[in-house]
Amino acid sequence: MIEPSIKAKLKTIVGDKYLSDDPVELYCYSHDLVSRALSWVDDNYRIMADLVVKPDNADQVKSIIDLANEESLKIIPRGAGTSYGGQFLPIEGGVVLDFSRMNHIIKIDTEDNYAIVEPGVLYKDLGKVLRNTGRGYWIPCNPGSADVCTIGGMIANDASGESAIKYGTTKDYVLNLKTILGTGQKVQLGRQVKKTVAGLDLLSLFVGSEGTLGVITEAALEFLPLPESFVTILGYFDSIEVAVQIAKEIKEMIIPMSIEMVDQLVLSGMNSYLSRLTPKMVLKIAKAAILVRLDGDEKTTSDYANRIKNLFSRNQHASDIKILRGLEHEYIWKARDGAGPSLLRIRRPEKNPSSLIPAILDFSVPYSKIYNLMEQFGEIMRSHNLIFTRMGHLGDGNVHFISTVTLKSKADVQKMGDLQEQLVTLATSLGGSVSAEHGCGIWKAPYLGTVLGEEVVELMGKIKSIFDPNNILNPGKMYSINKLAIFSN
Amino acid sequence: MREKQLLGIIWKCNLCGFCPKDMECPGYDEDTRWESSFARGKVSIVHAIMQDPDLRFQNSELAKERLFSCTGCGHCEYICPSGVDVPSIIYLGKKKLVEADNYPEAHKKIVENIKNHGNPFGETQPRDASWPNLKGNVNADSIYYPGCMAIYRIPEIALHTLKLFEKLGENIKVLKNETCCSGILYRTGHNELLYDLTNSMLNEIRENIPKQIIFTCPGCLTAFKEIYKSELKEKFEDTKLLHFSEYLVDKISKLGDLKSKINELLKTTIKGPIIWHDPCHLARGLGIYNEPRAILDAIQLPYAEFNQTKEDSNCCGSGSGVRSAYPELAEKTTIQRLEEVKELGAHTILTACPFCEYQYKSVVEKNRYDINVIDLNNLLSELISLL
Numbered sequence: 001m002i003e004p005s006i007k008a009k010l011k012t013i014v015g016d017k018y019l020s021d022d023p024v025e026l027y028c029y030s031h032d033l034v035s036r037a038l039s040w041v042d043d044n045y046r047i048m049a050d051l052v053v054k055p056d057n058a059d060q061v062k063s064i065i066d067l068a069n070e071e072s073l074k075i076i077p078r079g080a081g082t083s084y085g086g087q088f089l090p091i092e093g094g095v096v097l098d099f100s101r102m103n104h105i106i107k108i109d110t111e112d113n114y115a116i117v118e119p120g121v122l123y124k125d126l127g128k129v130l131r132n133t134g135r136g137y138w139i140p141c142n143p144g145s146a147d148v149c150t151i152g153g154m155i156a157n158d159a160s161g162e163s164a165i166k167y168g169t170t171k172d173y174v175l176n177l178k179t180i181l182g183t184g185q186k187v188q189l190g191r192q193v194k195k196t197v198a199g200l201d202l203l204s205l206f207v208g209s210e211g212t213l214g215v216i217t218e219a220a221l222e223f224l225p226l227p228e229s230f231v232t233i234l235g236y237f238d239s240i241e242v243a244v245q246i247a248k249e250i251k252e253m254i255i256p257m258s259i260e261m262v263d264q265l266v267l268s269g270m271n272s273y274l275s276r277l278t279p280k281m282v283l284k285i286a287k288a289a290i291l292v293r294l295d296g297d298e299k300t301t302s303d304y305a306n307r308i309k310n311l312f313s314r315n316q317h318a319s320d321i322k323i324l325r326g327l328e329h330e331y332i333w334k335a336r337d338g339a340g341p342s343l344l345r346i347r348r349p350e351k352n353p354s355s356l357i358p359a360i361l362d363f364s365v366p367y368s369k370i371y372n373l374m375e376q377f378g379e380i381m382r383s384h385n386l387i388f389t390r391m392g393h394l395g396d397g398n399v400h401f402i403s404t405v406t407l408k409s410k411a412d413v414q415k416m417g418d419l420q421e422q423l424v425t426l427a428t429s430l431g432g433s434v435s436a437e438h439g440c441g442i443w444k445a446p447y448l449g450t451v452l453g454e455e456v457v458e459l460m461g462k463i464k465s466i467f468d469p470n471n472i473l474n475p476g477k478m479y480s481i482n483k484l485a486i487f488s489n
Numbered sequence: 490m491r492e493k494q495l496l497g498i499i500w501k502c503n504l505c506g507f508c509p510k511d512m513e514c515p516g517y518d519e520d521t522r523w524e525s526s527f528a529r530g531k532v533s534i535v536h537a538i539m540q541d542p543d544l545r546f547q548n549s550e551l552a553k554e555r556l557f558s559c560t561g562c563g564h565c566e567y568i569c570p571s572g573v574d575v576p577s578i579i580y581l582g583k584k585k586l587v588e589a590d591n592y593p594e595a596h597k598k599i600v601e602n603i604k605n606h607g608n609p610f611g612e613t614q615p616r617d618a619s620w621p622n623l624k625g626n627v628n629a630d631s632i633y634y635p636g637c638m639a640i641y642r643i644p645e646i647a648l649h650t651l652k653l654f655e656k657l658g659e660n661i662k663v664l665k666n667e668t669c670c671s672g673i674l675y676r677t678g679h680n681e682l683l684y685d686l687t688n689s690m691l692n693e694i695r696e697n698i699p700k701q702i703i704f705t706c707p708g709c710l711t712a713f714k715e716i717y718k719s720e721l722k723e724k725f726e727d728t729k730l731l732h733f734s735e736y737l738v739d740k741i742s743k744l745g746d747l748k749s750k751i752n753e754l755l756k757t758t759i760k761g762p763i764i765w766h767d768p769c770h771l772a773r774g775l776g777i778y779n780e781p782r783a784i785l786d787a788i789q790l791p792y793a794e795f796n797q798t799k800e801d802s803n804c805c806g807s808g809s810g811v812r813s814a815y816p817e818l819a820e821k822t823t824i825q826r827l828e829e830v831k832e833l834g835a836h837t838i839l840t841a842c843p844f845c846e847y848q849y850k851s852v853v854e855k856n857r858y859d860i861n862v863i864d865l866n867n868l869l870s871e872l873i874s875l876l
Contacts, residue, residue, distance in 0.1 A: 013624030017521060024551040027537040028524040033503040036536060054521070081524070082506045100522040148506050276800070341505040459547050482512050 037355035043265035058217035077211035079153025082145040085441025119152025136226035139141040140167040157439040158208030162258040165395030171207040178218035180350035182468025211474040213467035227295035232324040235312035242317040243288035247394040248444040259395035269342035270335040354404040358443035359420045363427040391399035398436040418489025495581040502573045508565040515822040516558040528565035535582035547589040562769040562804035583678030593814035606639040607668035626662040637704030640844035649870035672712030676809040701729040707771035734780040748789040750875040763792045764835035767802035768842030807848035825853040837861040
């Protein structure tokens with residue numbers, strides 16, 4: 001509960017119109033898929049922000065942070081609210097800082113190939129401007145939420161996606177950031193240069209810190225020339241094991257823009273999405289399919305597309321190999337990007353809520369362990385009689401699993417927690433990470449000690465206390481094991 | 490749809506936020522960009538209402554404004570990767586708010602009018618005096634259902650349609666107990682009134698099952714085809730329910746050599762270029778977008794397309810009682826469309842929905858746009874008169 005006098009001060013900072021304490025608005029800012037489902041059966045998950053404010057500029061952000069330090073307010077920075085780890089959940093209440101008004105592209109510089117933007121700019125909107133600038137440019141980190149996520153959210157989560165194998169993650173494109181630390185201090189991190197080893201790399205520390213160290217008010221991002229052409233090679237396989245093996249062979253030949261694997265349930269989900277985009281395009285339902293995306297000049301992409309097609313063709317477990325260009329190429333990647341959300345159709349409509357098991361959404365393991373992870377994951381899920389899917393960015397060892405648990409009581413919440421623990425143990429025993437690209441938020445934070453070592457998490461906490469000594473920024477995330485995060489009452 | 494089923498649909502929404510946050514969602518507030526103003530927020534509001542022991546959400550002004558400002562255009566459902574039926578979730582939320590007597594005053598008036606007069610406008614006369622006497626057609630096995638908007642607000646649509654039926658030699662009748670389809674009641678959360686207010690009309694249909702019922706209003710067709718099915722279990726198994734464009738598409742040649750008069754029409758009655766507007770209920774809701782185009786192609790009428798078309802088309806801003814409860818919001822959406830029409834260089838919007846036509850016309854008039862709006866059947870009828 002925030003005192004009326006503090007509320008009045010916040011109103012003075014952002015303006016009446018841009019502050020809300022209406023319970024309906026607050027509810028909309030207070031849940032992700034997992035917490036919403038859990039709240040249905042367990043009051044402990046009834047999360048509620050105290051206020052939402054929408055600053056318009058860096059000075060307003062600074063004033064809010066200064067006030068938060070004076071009055072011990074908690075601040076939860078929020079982009080588009082499209083992350084999967086509960087990063088934006090106001091689990092201790094507080095003030096949600098919504099950046100949707102700070103959505104201006106300040107500068108596009110084609111001399112030095114960088115853009116300066118405010119954090120609320122949509123990746124999609126910046127992409128459109130860059131495509132239409134000069135000879136055409138892009139920032140190819142391309143997360144699955146590319147159509148809806150903000151640049152600020154991408155930086156805070158070091159977002160990436162299918163093209164990480166070739167183009168890396170958001171941090172590879174951030175040249176510098178204007179930030180306001182938890183102390184209220186305005187700090188610029190990084191220079192307008194690609195290479196610098198002058199001092200500790202605090203810029204990299206900041207990228208992916210999930211709004212726990214400071215708030216981004218402006219970012220300079222490098223952009224690259226847009227490739228001349230794109231092409232996709234699609235092949236179906238009668239086993240996941242073969243698909244994983246063949247992806248390795250592709251990697252030995254070329255580092256493509258993407259190598260994606262999807263299983264049969266994901267193919268169904270993609271078909272359901274495709275049926276709305278283009279009814280003519282129907283994917284075959286096979287045990288596994290591989291999508292390889294190539295980008296570059298026409299000749300090189302065509303040559304490699306044919307080589308990869310031949311590689312697939314020589315494999316007796318492959319079938320229906322196709323080279324997709326133009327609209328077909330675009331549609332299949334749109335369907336792939338929407339595959340996560342579309343997979344939630346696997347749940348039958350029923351009165352009881354179902355929740356994703358959040359920790360299993362996003363693992364990464366060494367390439368040689370991908371198939372082991374998939375197989376053992378399948379065994380565990382089958383032992384619990386759960387429907388599950390397997391998909392992933394095979395190129396970089398990043399696997400996404402999706403399964404849901406029906407929640408009828410608090411006991412189911414506990415069971416879900418136990419299952420999550422079991423799966424995390426599996427991933428870590430194979431030398432993997434519990435979060436390859438979706439972030440930690442609250443749902444994966446409890447496992448950081450297992451993956452990184454308790455002493456490392458302790459060091460992280462010490463760093464946090466330098467940037468944000470009063471722990472006002474995004475509390476209960478990453479550094480602490482929150483009661484919500486461990487599914488334990 | 491039963492509440493239990495709708496709850497299941499809520500759980501299909503994973504709050505991913507892929508739903509539109511621009512002109513594709515008429516209710517989205519571009520100025521303040523509050524989360525509650527687009528589809529994901531609205532689903533959250535319904536969720537909150539469903540677990541609301543102290544009724545703070547059910548009695549909320551903001552919940553009322555957000556849910557009742559949804560036109561039910563279904564663009565969010567089309568865009569959603571999970572295909573979540575957001576409009577149905579929002580209808581459930583509206584129903585809950587109606588139960589708490591928390592709904593717009595304008596809708597109270599609509600409900601009263603339908604209860605008392607059988608139409609949402611409160612008109613006391615059965616229909617425009619210029620309607621031809623169709624009593625002689627009592628044995629016809631085809632029914633024309635014009636809908637309230639064409640009866641009371643744009644009678645030209647109904648009159649021109651009757652002219653087309655005549656030219657085609659179709660023996661049709663209208664219902665004796667014709668009343669509002671009451672789709673608006675479902676879309677504004679008053680499902681419980683549907684049975685009482687449509688029963689005598691539906692009994693008339695049940696007693697003498699027609700071969701086909703032909704509609705010029707996509708909203709009415711949706712009520713008969715989908716709402717009656719889900720809410721009243723009325724399936725019309727032995728009756729074809731057709732939009733006029735579906736009915737006409739393979740009979741167009743019977744209207745005569747209309748293409749020979751296109752140039753004359755464009756020189757005299759209609760100012761080109763013409764742009765085709767896909768009504769939401771027709772194109773996205775019922776998947777009827779090829780038929781009107783096939784008709785236009787058959788008569789060789791040159792027409793332009795909006796940037797987004799067919800199932801992906803944008804809403805005119807009317808629908809689900811938004812025009813009556815939140816006229817400014819409806820107008821803002823319509824203006825976005827009219828600006829697009831201007832940008833694309835068109836002068837006439839051609840459509841096949843009385844609600845879209847009425848909304849466009851009133852905003853055009855109020856804001857003095859140099860744009861005409863015409864119904865497809867009016868255009869065809871005008872062509873016939875030039876033969």
